[in-house]
Amino acid sequence: xxxxxxxxxxxxxxxxxxxxxxxxxxxxxxxxxxxxxxxxxxxxxxxxxxxxxxxxxxxxxxxxxxxxxxxxxxxxxxxxxxxxxxxxxxxxxxxxxxxxxxxxxxx
Amino acid sequence: xxxxxxxxxxxxxxxxxxxxxxxxxxxxxxxxxxxxxxxxxxxxxxxxxxxxxxxxxxxxxxxxxxxxxxxxxxxxxxxxxxxxxxxxxxxxxxxxxxxxxxxxxxxxxxxxxxxxxxx
Numbered sequence: 001x002x003x004x005x006x007x008x009x010x011x012x013x014x015x016x017x018x019x020x021x022x023x024x025x026x027x028x029x030x031x032x033x034x035x036x037x038x039x040x041x042x043x044x045x046x047x048x049x050x051x052x053x054x055x056x057x058x059x060x061x062x063x064x065x066x067x068x069x070x071x072x073x074x075x076x077x078x079x080x081x082x083x084x085x086x087x088x089x090x091x092x093x094x095x096x097x098x099x100x101x102x103x104x105x106x107x
Numbered sequence: 108x109x110x111x112x113x114x115x116x117x118x119x120x121x122x123x124x125x126x127x128x129x130x131x132x133x134x135x136x137x138x139x140x141x142x143x144x145x146x147x148x149x150x151x152x153x154x155x156x157x158x159x160x161x162x163x164x165x166x167x168x169x170x171x172x173x174x175x176x177x178x179x180x181x182x183x184x185x186x187x188x189x190x191x192x193x194x195x196x197x198x199x200x201x202x203x204x205x206x207x208x209x210x211x212x213x214x215x216x217x218x219x220x221x222x223x224x225x226x
Contacts, residue, residue, distance in 0.1 A: 034212035036152075043202055043216040044144075044152065055214065087152055091212055095168045096142075096154040 002026050002090050006099035012107040013078050021102045023071040023088035034090035035065055035073045038101075039084045047086075048073065078104070109133040109215045113202050116220030123193050123224070129203030129217055137181035140206045142213060143188050145199040153199075156188065159209070168206040171197075193224045 002055070003026040011043055014017045046055045048064040061076040067083040075082055083106055088099040115127040129141070143155040156177040157166040167176055176189040186203050200221050204213035 029180060036213070037204070038152075043218050044204075046212060046214050046216070047213075049212045081139060089152070089154075089212065091206075093165050094157075096157070098152040098154065100151045 001095055002029060002093050002097050004088055004097050004099035006086075006088055006102045008102060009100070010103045010105060012105050014107045015080060016077050017107075018106055019075040019077075019078055019082075021035055021073040021104070023066075023073070023099050024082055025069045025071075025090055026067045029090040029092035030092060031067045033063075033064075033066070033071050034089045034091060036087045036089065037082075037084050039081075040085065044087065075104070109205065111205065111215060111217035113201060113203055113217045113220035116201065116222045118223045118225065119193055120226055121194060122225055124189070124191045125193065125222060127188040127190065127201055127203075127222070129188075130203075131184045131186065134205070136179075136184040140209060141177075141179060141186045142204045142206060142212075143175075143177060143186075144202045144204055144213065144216075145197075146202070146219070147196070147199040150199075153194060155201075157206075157209075158186070166211075190222070193222075195224050198222060198224050 005024045007022045031051040033051040036044040036046045052064045063074045065072045083103045085103045110132045112130045158177045174192045178187045200219040202219045203217045205215040
């Protein structure tokens with residue numbers, strides 16, 4: 001099983017600032033990496049696929065990068081609605097696995 | 108608009124069974140693979156199971172293999188999860204999620220249904 005490790009566990013950021021979230025895979029997942037956002041009490045929302053492609057309707061302030069084992073999600077200028085938990089997921093191998101999540105909170 | 112609506116959750120005794128359903132609309136259900144994912148209270152996401160468009164290919168997480176069964180009825184636009192031998196650690200919100208291929212992310216999620224396993 002591929003273990004996905006996200007860091008940091010919690011990120012404190014002021015509105016308007018940049019947030020950088022990391023995700024590391026225990027072995028290569030090529031570019032088969034997705035990011036999801038989950039606000040409290042809501043279902044996950046699909047953000048990024050193929051490590052760097054934005055899903056339909058996702059604002060340009062969200063960007064993804066990386067391949068192999070190291071990935072990054074960047075939110076260029078945090079808006080109030082962006083404070084949430086973010087999960088990475090690999091879909092290169094079975095079982096599919098998620099990271100433990102990074103909570104982005106208001107500083 | 109793509110919609111996925113889970114139902115069937117509730118309170119069940121340890122060792123009991125429950126069948127979850129996921130009603131799909133707004134897309135051609137028979138053309139998409141489907142998954143179940145769960146989230147224990149205050150915890151992260153855990154992928155549980157995958158089913159291909161025809162139902163001929165199925166995968167499970169080790170944590171539920173032999174206890175849970177995924178199935179689908181394309182005529183009814185519905186996905187199911189039969190859960191047997193339930194344990195306290197199965198307590199979670201269960202989500203169905205669509206994928207547009209075996210090597211694709213979960214692009215649409217339902218709102219989830221809560222399963223509580225407790226005596």
